[in-house]
Amino acid sequence: MSRRPGGGPGERAARRRFVTVSFLFWLPAGLALAPMVLLLTERGLTLAAVAAAYAAHSLTVAVLELPTGGLSDVIGRRKVLAGAGILNAFALALIALGTTPWVIIPGMALMGAGRALSSGPAEAWYVDTVHADAGPDADLRTGLAHGSAASSGAIALGVLVGGGTPWLLGLGADPGEGLRALTSGLVLPLSVPVLLGAAVHVVFVFYVLAALTEPPRPAATLRGVxxxxxxxxxxxxxxxxxxxxxxxxxxxxxxxxxxxxxxxxxxxxxxxxxxxxxxxxxxxxxxxxxxxxxxxxxxxxxxxxxxxxxxxxxxxxxxxxxxxxxxxxxxxxxxxxxxxxxxxxxxxxxxxxxxxxxxxxxxxxxxxxxxxxxxxxxxxxxxxxxxxxxxxxxxxxxxxxxxxxxxxxxxxxxxxxxxxxxxxxxxxxxxxxxxxxx
The missing domain is CATH 1.20.1250.20 (MFS general substrate transporter like domains)
Known part of the structure; x- marks a missing residue:
């Protein structure tokens, strides 16, 4: 049986949604990548404290990686992805506005929890949707390639915007000092890309809830989970x-x-x-x-x-x-x-x-x-x-x-x-x- 180039309408729609979700999720990571270490050190954290913050992120991801993957298989992809977006938005806000390690390090741990929740559900949703529409022999590689490209492109764009925004705000110059004075030092020029990432995660949550439809699952109970x-x-x-x-x-x-x-x-x-x-x-x-x-x-x-x-x-x-x-x-x-x-x-x-x-x-x-x-x-x-x-x-x-x-x-x-x-x-x-x- 011959297949249409690019798949049928259902496959193409699923691919577009998967690409959009991939882009929206990884754009905040790129926005925060360039200014993150400089932001933490400007808040007064020592290099040891910065290392502890990153360790909190990595350890949280490692501990929660398998349980959260299992959670997605039990209660559904959309709920877990939306939860990941909510956690990441809150985490980035804490990191952007936090002034002490006791705020920033929990923020990094929350970001690790959001990263663990996001590991797999979007891709699993895409594959499930394509299989339901076109059968188990449907072409997956094209859509997966587009989603991976969207993720990498989002990080690349985010790195450029995240690195350039503080400079455009006049890091160390009058506009930057004005921003500090206006917000009582709570928002620094280096904080702005991180806050922008938090806003993108809010958009991500709304898109996931609106676009990633999936078949009804049995009502999840605490005992069942x-x-x-x-x-x-x-x-x-x-x-x-x-x-x-x-x-x-x-x-x-x-x-x-x-x-x-x-x-x-x-x-x-x-x-x-x-x-x-x-x-x-x-x-x-x-x-x-x-x-x-x-x-x-x-x-x-x-x-x-x-x-x-x-x-x-x-x-x-x-x-x-x-x-x-x-x-x-x-x-x-x-x-x-x-x-x-x-x-x-x-x-x-x-x-x-x-x-x-x-x-x-x-x-x-x-x-x-x-x-x-x-x-x-x-x-x-x-x-x-x-x-x-x-x-x-x-x-x-x-x-x-x-x-x-x-x-x-x-x-x-x-x-x-x-x-x-x-x-x-x-x-x-x-x-x-x-x-x-x-």
Whole structure:
């Protein structure tokens, strides 16, 4: 049976809504990314306190990742996504207006809770909707690629706006001082992008409630939720242990987490060394981060083409992650070099890492969704996200302990290349184990 290019009207409508939700959710993250550390230090937090704030965020995500994925499978995608938006709006408001660690650190923890709630429900909603409209053999990769591109594009746009807004308000000049005086110091120029992110999350909540319709579910009771969520978590862990393809996806996701941890930890210092000062290095890093997310968005949009040229999704993951590993090798090879050619080559390697990771993501998601059903889809996505976060955290510690120079970059490249080579041998097409969740 031939399929229409781009799918039927129902598929296209679901794709548009998924793209919009993805953009609206990740735009605030980009808005807050550039000014966040500077805002916290301007509020008087020491570097140790800033690290504690980020640790509160990461630990909250790690602790809640699986329970919130199970919650989405039990009570529905829309409710959990709306809850994520509400928590994030409140968290960003606390961070933007807070003046002490006792306000800011709980705000970071709340943001972690919102991040955990958002991990999976939108994608699970999209896949469920397309399957209901067009059957289990419907094309998923195109919509997933568009959603991933929208997420990366939103972060890139947010980084540029979030980094430029304080400057436009006259950071350290009269307009900035006027803003401080008008708000009694509660709102700083650096606070404005974060508050704008909170407002976008309010829009996100209203859009989710209006646009993400889903079939009625049985009324959720506290007893049912308490019984269903642990069952969904256990089923997700069993699925990861019992299915060879999903094990591969999880290990590959962990390898990608290692690459991202290395980039986030090593690039700011390298940018500062290149420009000669931390301040100008921060501006360069913001530009690089935005360019990286643009490359990730481009890679996501190219994912269907890469899969067609490679022959299937598994080969596409191999090719895409191989390209990312090559980018890390370029970064490692140029770390001790100087001059414009070396800087240009390093920038190209940086973009190649994000391009390859963006291209691999939709194919991995397509493979994952063909192995799970709707009863455990969000939990499976949470298991995948948890694998990336935990591996990335461990990799960050390892990279931070290594001596400066090529070695940290080469370690990350080796891990990512090992993840790519997992796909050199085709996975058996045996049926996936039965979900058996809530």
């Amino acid at each position: 308490l019984r269903g969520v642990p069952g969904a978590i256990g089923a997700g862990l069993r699925l990861g242990a019992g299915d060879a393809l999903i094990r591969r996806i999880l290990m590959t996701t962990g390898a990608a987490g290692t690459a991202l941890a290395a980039l986030e930890l090593l690039t700011p210092g390298r940018a500062a060394a290149l420009t000669g000062s931390p301040e100008s290095g921060a501006v360069l890093f913001a530009g690089l981060a935005a360019a990286g997310f643009v490359c990730s968005a481009l890679g996501s949009r190219l994912a269907p083409l890469v899969a067609r040229l490679a022959g299937d999704g598994e080969r596409a993951v191999l090719v895409s992650l191989g390209a990312s590993a090559a980018g890390l090798l370029v970064l490692g090879a140029t770390v001790t070099a100087s001059g414009a050619p070396a800087a240009a080559l390093a920038a190209a390697g940086y973009g190649l890492v994000y391009l390859g990771l963006g291209s691999a993501g939709p194919s991995e998601s397509d493979l994952l969704h063909r192995r799970v059903d709707t009863s455990g889809r969000a939990t499976a996505l949470s298991v995948q996200s948890l694998a990336q976060q935990l591996t990335g955290a461990a990799a960050g510690l390892a990279v931070g302990l290594l001596p400066a120079g090529p070695l940290p970059w080469l370690l990350a490249a080796a891990v990512l290349l090992a993840g790519a080579l997992l796909w050199a041998r085709r996975t058996s097409r045996a049926p996936a184990p039965e979900w058996g969740g809530a």
